Amino acid sequence: xxxxxxxxxxxxxxxxxxxxxxxxxxxxxxxxxxxxxxxxxxxxxxxxxxxxxxxxxxxxxxxxxxxxxxxxxxxxxxxxxxxxxxxxxxxxxxxxxxxxxxxxxxxxxxxxxxxxxxxxxxxxxxxxxxxxxxxx
Numbered sequence: 349x350x351x352x353x354x355x356x357x358x359x360x361x362x363x364x365x366x367x368x369x370x371x372x373x374x375x376x377x378x379x380x381x382x383x384x385x386x387x388x389x390x391x392x393x394x395x396x397x398x399x400x401x402x403x404x405x406x407x408x409x410x411x412x413x414x415x416x417x418x419x420x421x422x423x424x425x426x427x428x429x430x431x432x433x434x435x436x437x438x439x440x441x442x443x444x445x446x447x448x449x450x451x452x453x454x455x456x457x458x459x460x461x462x463x464x465x466x467x468x469x470x471x472x473x474x475x476x477x478x479x480x481x482x483x484x
Contacts, residue, residue, distance in 0.1 A: 349380040351453050352417070354391040354445065355464030356484065357384070361396050361404050367464055370484040374462055383420045383456075384412070387448040426451040433472070440468055450474060 352375070359371035375382060384392075389412065397405035411417045422430070426448065433447035442450075446468050453461060454474050460481040463469050469480055 349383060349456065349458055350378045350483070351383045351385070351420075351449060351456070351458050351461050352388070353449050353461060353463035353465060353469075354388050354395065356462045357388075357392045357408070357417075358395045358399075359464065361408065362400055367484075371462075371464070374484045378462070381418045382416070382462075383452065383458075384417050385445070385448045385452050386419060386421050387445040389419060391445045420452055422448055422451070423455065426455060429454065437468075437472060440471060442468055442472065453480065 355367070356371040356374060359365040359367040360375050362368060365371075392408060393405055396408050412419050429451040430444060430447040433450055434442055434444060436442075437447075446465065449461060449463070449469075450472055453459070454476050457476050459474075459477045460483060461469055462483050466482060469482055472480070474480060
């Protein structure tokens with residue numbers, strides 16, 4: 349299982365992105381399901397649709413519909429944790445979408461995240477581990 353943040357999903361879709369190749373390879377070679385928190389899906393569709401157009405957004409939707417990417421909804425308990433995290437890391441600011449990645453990782457006891465956001469995810473200390481392993 350790999351929890352995926354917006355950055356690698358966008359970079360994999362945008363062939364001109366400097367991180368395209370390594371993100372596309374990571375997502376292609378990852379073992380187990382690629383879990384995308386529901387709030388991250390919203391962030392990715394906004395970025396992909398706005399910057400790359402409707403065809404790229406459709407490709408992202410197809411990856412979700414086919415199960416290539418697994419949409420992971422938030423549990424009601426996750427929302428409380430999201431709020432705690434946003435408040436705790438207000439100085440960054442962490443933001444709700446990133447906090448939802450952390451809350452999901454904590455619930456599933458996952459320690460590896462696919463993200464390009466080293467600033468935020470390196471600063472966060474999850475409840476279940478000393479730190480996250482960040483890929484790529």
